[in-house]
Amino acid sequence: MSSPADPAPLPSNDTTSLRQGYLSTNHKQINILLLSEVGVGKTVLLDLIANTLAARSSDAYTRYHDAANEGDPRGPTSCTRDARVYTFTSTNGVSVRILDTPGFGGGDGGAGDQDRLRQIVTRIHEQVPTIHAVFILIRGTLTRFTCRTDYSLSMITSMLPRQYLDNIALVYTSVASPFSWTFDVRSLPEALSKARYFLLDNPLPLRARLLNQKARKDTPPRALDEEEEEMLRSREADALKSLSIVFDWMNTLTPQAAKDLTSICRTAYALHMNVLQVFSPSSSSPVPVASHHSHEYPWADHVPVQPDESTDFYLGEIARLSKGYGKLSLCGAYKATLLRAVNLLEYDIARGRQYGTLPETLTASQSAVDRLKAQLDVLVRAEQIQK
Structure with missing residues (x-):
């Protein structure tokens, strides 16, 4: 009596292939929903993924998000004004569609958050028939759980179906190593306590901060020195490793109906x-x-x-x-x-x-x-x- 054939192994990603913009997946198209409290880094994560799929390293970084859709980062509300779908294509032809969204819990005391939520749902209804993964971004270096984070996570879980749980990933941002991950996971809502999580330190905002500091300090502004570039290359390698793990996780998922x-x-x-x-x-x-x-x-x-x-x-x-x-x-x-x-x-x-x-x-x-x-x-x- 013959035994059934073993299932084919899932595609696997690594930093070498991602540096070339090559995405290993069985999906021709991947739809990702980004959600978070205001100011945690959804849009720069979008830019990191877009630059990676285009085989651009951080020193050749291009801004892919629509700058006109971003408000003043010093303002009281979300920097991203409107929910917007972006489509990027890897060098091997995989389409990655990302819905970037306004953050919840801004300085308006959440007054506009119901409108933001309904706008997000409208964009999904019109443009995103299936969702492969939901990334909930959390600032990984928080040392205490604030009422703003508590409220924002409540807003996010209020719109997500229970059957999405396996497709949800908590992405802890600004975490250079596990030793700098200070967020107390015991404070998470019960609904998210068993969700898959990833640690990510995005090199793009770090490069931008270094260049801005030099622009303020030096006339004319100096380029980054070799030590700084080496530090950024190391951060970029770590970020690509994190992304490869994230994409491998997405290869295991069944897309959910929007x-x-x-x-x-x-x-x-x-x-x-x-x-x-x-x-x-x-x-x-x-x-x-x-x-x-x-x-x-x-x-x-x-x-x-x-x-x-x-x-x-x-x-x-x-x-x-x-x-x-x-x-x-x-x-x-x-x-x-x-x-x-x-x-x-x-x-x-x-x-x-x-x-x-x-x-x-x-x-x-x-x-x-x-x-x-x-x-x-x-x-x-x-x-x-x-x-």
């Missing part, structure tokens, strides 16, 4: 709309459905919200939708992200009072807290109905 992600976000949007039928931040009357501009989000065209019903009807719908959402989403309870948004806003308000933020800004932030707490009260009322 419609599962949009389905979760449609449910969350329906929850949001029903909550606002019970609570309106501007008046005591329910908010008309048409006022929420659902036409801006094509994936939400058929959100099941009925206008002019009783409060008990909406609370029942919220209870039903919350139960379904909890079964689908990695973050579990819908209200978890709202609770973390309140924590972040209250933290920013306390710091604002300490550092002299304008009173009108503090008042606006407090109003946002009050609105979120009122929405949380609605969710608690719906939970009581469910019980």
Whole structure:
């Protein structure tokens, strides 16, 4: 009796082939979703991958991202303004599509994060039918887990289906060696505690910082000396080794349908709309459905919200939708992200009072807290109905 043939070995990558822009994979196209807190390095990771696939070393670095889509890095919100899909091709013809996204938890206290999330989902709905890998970037040198990171990870897991877990990688950035990896993994949300992780030290921002320092210090600016170039070559070799491991991991994955992600976000949007039928931040009357501009989000065209019903009807719908959402989403309870948004806003308000933020800004932030707490009260009322 013959035994079945052994499966063919998976393609394997190494630093030598990646230096030549050669990507070993069985996929003709790979779709990658980049997500993170604001300012952790999604866009420079995109540039690292793009330069690698084009066989460009860090000393011949070319900026592949759209600079017009980047805001002032010193500003209070995400440097990346809009979610955007970039397509790069390796020297052996593999297409790598990367969705670069705005970061969550910016200096606006997360006020615009729901819009950012819906914009990301819209871009996925329109341009990304399948997702091979989700990279969640975390600053690997954090010495303590902040409420901003906690909130951002909650926002990210709120949009991801449970079946995506095997396709999620935590990418700890700015980690030159395991000894400089200070992030406490015990503080991760339970949903991400068993996710695959990688350590990465991107040489591109380091080169940019060195050149900027020389430009400020020297007239005319000097080129990098041999010692600095050697240090960067070493960092680049380490980064390529990390990328080879990442690409090998992606060779083991089954692509996931993007419609599962949009389905979760449609449910969350329906929850949001029903909550606002019970609570309106501007008046005591329910908010008309048409006022929420659902036409801006094509994936939400058929959100099941009925206008002019009783409060008990909406609370029942919220209870039903919350139960379904909890079964689908990695973050579990819908209200978890709202609770973390309140924590972040209250933290920013306390710091604002300490550092002299304008009173009108503090008042606006407090109003946002009050609105979120009122929405949380609605969710608690719906939970009581469910019980």
